Amino acid sequence: MTDSYVYIITALLPLTAAMVVFQVNPYHALIIRGILGAVAALVYAVLGAADVALTEALVGTMLAITLYAVAVRSSLVVRLGVLQAAEPQGFQAWVEGCRAIFSKHYMRLELVDYPNDQDLHQALNEKEVHAIYLPQNHAAETVQDQALIRIPRLYEIMQAELTSPETTLTYVAVADLAEAKV
Missing domain, CATH: 1.20.58 (Methane Monooxygenase Hydroxylase; Chain G, domain 1)
Known part of the structure; x- marks a missing residue:
């Protein structure tokens, strides 16, 4: 004992x-x-x-x-592709909202600059970034800014917690990216 x-x-x-x-x-x-x-x-x-x-x-x-x-x-880094020259009105507030949401899930947001739309879409297609942000003047089919997200869980988190009427969130499977190009 x-x-x-x-x-x-x-x-x-x-x-x-x-x-x-x-x-x-x-x-x-x-x-x-x-x-x-x-x-x-x-x-x-x-x-x-x-x-x-x-x-x-x-x-x-x-x-x-x-x-x-x-x-x-x-592994807890969310890479968001953005256009270098474009910083539309409300973009900083949207990014800060994303950072606040991701910090609750123990993730960090990293912005990655790209010179044009083609490079931005190619980065999403080649899985260099998890999402891309397109200002309204670059997304012809929408009158709002658009965020294309290729990770289903990130899309669910952002859709549930991000409230931004200026930005449309869209989940895009990698196979569908060719159709999503503008």
Whole structure:
């Protein structure tokens, strides 16, 4: 009965693993993943496997967390293609609204400038950007500014939370982009 602390420490493994799986915020999940690795290293050390504990601490925790942090940081960027010369009235307010919405979902908005409509559409078609913003004078079929979005989840988020009567949101599958060109 003197080794009951081992059972308590071992019980922390599935508990922290469940916390990682059900965590919504990716940065919090990274921290909990670090705790999971530390608990696993502690269990290995207590059970007499010092070499495995050291490997878990160095590779399984420190290296993995660093790589995961880089991957999470780069995957939470929404790239919006815009025309270099065009900055229509209300564009800055629309961008700030997008930034506010995306920050609630732990994402960042990055604006990417393109010189003309063709390059803008090509960037969306080649998946260089997640969405493009077309001012009304560049979208002949509409009298409003238009945002074409190729990621369904981004479209759902923006449609549900962005309230801008000056801008029309349109989901465009990559296969449909040839038809969406102006």
